[in-house]
Amino acid sequence: MFFGEISKTDILQIVEKQELSQLTKEDFEKLKKIMVYEVMKKPICILESETVEKAKKMMDKFKIRRLLVIDKKKRLVGIITRTDLLKGESKEKIKEKLYTKIDDMLKILEKESLDNFNSF
Secondary structure: OOOOOOOOHHHHHHHHHHHHHHHHHHHHHHHOOHHHHHEOOOOOOOOOOOOOOHHHHHHHOOOOOOOEEOOOOOOOEEEEHHHHHHHHHHHHHHHHHHHHHHHHHHHHHHHHHHHHHHHO
C-alpha cells in the first residue's frame, strides 16, 4: 500500500503565499484544479514499535515536525509530532536541558569577559 502526505507548506507553495489567511478567491480556484496525488510526497515513516528517541532523531535529521507511524504491515496507525515528544518528556528532563543551556551560555560569557579583561 502506498500513501503520501501533503502539508500546509505544500499548499502555500502552490499559491505562493506565506499564510493561509492570505489565500484569495483565485488561489482557491487554482487549488480546486490540482489533485492531491500531484502534490503529495512520500512521507517519512516510523514503525510503531520504535522508541520515542528514534522518532526525535529522525525529526532532527530530516528537519521535520511530524512522522507518520505505521505498523508491521505498513498500515498508517497514527502521527507523532514534536509537540507529542515534548509532552512525553518529564519536567525534570526539560529543566536539565534548560540548565545545561544556561550553564553553557554562562561559560561563554565568562570566557568573553576574561578575554576582554585580559586585553586591557
